[in-house]
Amino acid sequence: MASKINTSFTLIPNQKYRRSNRRPSSYFSNTLGSDSQPLSTLGNFKALPLEIFQIILRYLSVKDISMLSMVSKTVSQHIINYISTSSGSKRLLLQDFHNLELPSKRQDSAILEHYRSLGLLFKRCTLLLPTRERLKYIHKILAEVSCFKFNGCAVPIQCLGLPCYGIFLQTLTAGWDGLECHRVYNFLCELTNLSRKMQTVVCSKPGSARKLELRIRLFCRNVLLDHWIHRSDSAFWLTRILKPWPMVNQARLLYIIFGPVSPQDVVPREWLLENNARLLILSGNNICFTFMASKAVNGRAIELAKLIVFLALVCEKELYCMDWAVKMMQKVCKVFSTPVERNNFLQSVANAFACVIMEMLQSIMSGDRDEDDRSFLNLFHLVHAQANFHKEVLYLSMNTLST
Numbered sequence: 115m116a117s118k119i120n121t122s123f124t125l126i127p128n129q130k131y132r133r134s135n136r137r138p139s140s141y142f143s144n145t146l147g148s149d150s151q152p153l154s155t156l157g158n159f160k161a162l163p164l165e166i167f168q169i170i171l172r173y174l175s176v177k178d179i180s181m182l183s184m185v186s187k188t189v190s191q192h193i194i195n196y197i198s199t200s201s202g203s204k205r206l207l208l209q210d211f212h213n214l215e216l217p218s219k220r221q222d223s224a225i226l227e228h229y230r231s232l233g234l235l236f237k238r239c240t241l242l243l244p245t246r247e248r249l250k251y252i253h254k255i256l257a258e259v260s261c262f263k264f265n266g267c268a269v270p271i272q273c274l275g276l277p278c279y280g281i282f283l284q285t286l287t288a289g290w291d292g293l294e295c296h297r298v299y300n301f302l303c304e305l306t307n308l309s310r311k312m313q314t315v316v317c318s319k320p321g322s323a324r325k326l327e328l329r330i331r332l333f334c335r336n337v338l339l340d341h342w343i344h345r346s347d348s349a350f351w352l353t354r355i356l357k358p359w360p361m362v363n364q365a366r367l368l369y370i371i372f373g374p375v376s377p378q379d380v381v382p383r384e385w386l387l388e389n390n391a392r393l394l395i396l397s398g399n400n401i402c403f404t405f406m407a408s409k410a411v412n413g414r415a416i417e418l419a420k421l422i423v424f425l426a427l428v429c430e431k432e433l434y435c436m437d438w439a440v441k442m443m444q445k446v447c448k449v450f451s452t453p454v455e456r457n458n459f460l461q462s463v464a465n466a467f468a469c470v471i472m473e474m475l476q477s478i479m480s481g482d483r484d485e486d487d488r489s490f491l492n493l494f495h496l497v498h499a500q501a502n503f504h505k506e507v508l509y510l511s512m513n514t515l516s517t
């Protein structure tokens with residue numbers, strides 16, 4: 115996986131090399147010297163009792179400890195033991211995720227940076243283990259942090275736990291190939307029972323499992339998707355999330371993960387029509403047409419007419435070619451099966467222009483002053499959108515007549 119920190123990491127040897135070297139059964143031991151590793155790889159540290167070695171670690175930064183862990187397997191083992199001690203985990207597993215009194219960006223980024231360094235430390239300490247063993251070990255240690263758990267935090271919206279967990283995992287998995295990252299995703303799914311939870315929300319009515327929707331959104335965004343620099347990485351993880359589901363459930367999951375949120379909770383509210391129109395335009399001709407054609411097939415002419423108005427408005431605001439909107443209307447028109455239905459639809463489009471203009475005018479006349487400028491500008495664009503739209507319709511019909 116590409117990431118900005120990629121280059122600063124020791125590259126992990128490839129799978130084959132690691133397989134031949136791993137010795138998981140003897141890798142972790144809780145007592146110094148009980149294992150078969152020769153102590154000589156401790157170098158001058160050999161003279162020191164374990165307690166003193168751990169006291170020295172207290173004076174080192176997390177980054178320095180992670181450098182030290184690469185000296186030898188024995189040193190790395192001692193460091194692993196240190197992480198498991200109560201003083202080690204107290205120092206390393208910071209849990210100050212809810213500092214609401216003094217919300218400061220700097221404090222936020224300090225704890226994120228800490229978990230970035232910690233990810234590197236774990237990456238280096240567990241270098242010789244196969245992926246699954248690595249993950250198991252790491253999660254045994256991280257199990258202490260309740261805010262890292264799917265349901266572990268009481269105030270998930272204000273919590274920095276999951277973002278820290280995400281940064282930690284990002285650092286840990288930097289440079290891993292797709293297959294190994296897939297293992298990571300499966301491991302997380304098993305750990306959190308994510309698929310089962312997703313099943314529950316996609317099978318129930320929107321908003322009926324609001325808390326679960328929120329947890330799923332926060333987990334996917336904070337742990338798996340939001341912190342990547344490169345879009346391809348986000349796309350990789352998003353593909354892991356969506357791939358097992360049929361298309362209709364994928365759409366629902368996308369909505370839960372990326373849809374708009376109200377300040378109180380995550381339940382998506384109905385979008386403004388203008389935003390719907392923008393999304394459709396950005397989705398490309400095929401999706402846009404398919405969406406509109408399905409409305410036409412279902413006889414929802416009035417709804418469709420209003421959408422045409424907002425497609426025209428977005429074209430006007432964004433300086434897209436207005437003839438695109440007209441041609442889209444023409445194509446959709448052909449979906450209606452009878453001339454009567456087609457004429458009704460065209461009549462509805464003309465009415466919808468008048469209706470939306472009147473609505474905007476009314477809101478300006480009754481609205482407060484602050485809103486005035488924005489509403490007025492919107493109306494201005496809409497009137498021009500209507501003019502341009504009709505100009506294109508005239509061109510189309512007149513040119514057809516003259517040829």
Ligand SMILES: [Zn+2]
Nearest residue numbers: 261267273275
């Ligand atoms: Zn929390």
